[in-house]
Amino acid sequence: MTYINMDFEGLQETIARLISDEEIEVRTDRFENDFETFKSRDDVLTLLMHLGYLTWNEEGTAHVPNEEVREEFEQILEGTGASRKWMELLGRSKKLLEDTMAGDGQAVAKAIEEIRDSQYAPTYYNDEQALRYVIKFAYIAALDQYLKVEELPSEKGIADVVYLPKRRYTLPALVVELKWNKSSEGAIRQVKERNYPAVLKDYGGEIVLVGIGYDAKKKAHSCVIERI
Helix, strand or coil: CHHHHCCCCCHHHHHHHHHCCCCEECCCCCCCCCCCCCCCHHHHHHHHHHCCCCEECCCCEEECCCHHHHHHHHHHHHCCCCCHHHHHHHHHHHHHHHHHHCCCHHHHHHHHHHHHHCCCCCCCCCCHHHHHHHHHHHCHHHHHCEEEEEEEECCCCEEEEEEEECCCCCCCEEEEEEEECCCHHHHHHHHHHCCHHHHHCCCCCCEEEEEEEEECCCCEEEEEEEEC
16 A cells, blocks of 8 residues: 555556556566665565466566455545545546446547546547557456456347456346447447357346447447347
8 A cells, every 4th residue: 555655657647557457568677676775666566476476477567466456445435545547537437337327328439538538538639449448448347346257249240348246245147238439229239140149048147238439439328228
């Protein structure tokens, strides 16, 4: 908590990105190999790798290794010294989740716009992968109650993002389908035509279908929600 709250070069924001499953590039060559000398964000991230809180990849990036560590990081960001930006993002995300459960597609689309317009967004917003990146941030509050699975194979295709409720929660599952320069109605139609919910046949509870589209010309998101 002490190291993260130093907030070197926006370290708290970097931790938020790690929580949402992004891999972060880290320079490890300047680390002083001690617990006291920190000059940059990368120094702290390197220490966290040494301590086992982050996993190092050969590509020069780090990621959160498991659910237990992710929860630990989230508790730190919500504790003493948490940045205003992180708390705003978490508040928006919780409201977004409530609106999703209520089937309010217009409110969901508006919330995604707000998060997209914040600094929690990719610099180049020009494809479906960038849209997925923003959606993962938008639903970051869901990770307390849900297990997130990306590109889940189904009978006739791959569902973009699926949120499965953890065992201790009686919540509907979420199937989120994304469309770049296509309608959100088309996203829902694809979910049904390719029978993505079939992969959850053993789940046995309700499923909320969330179709999210982005129109690059209008620079606007849209959302359609159905519950089955």
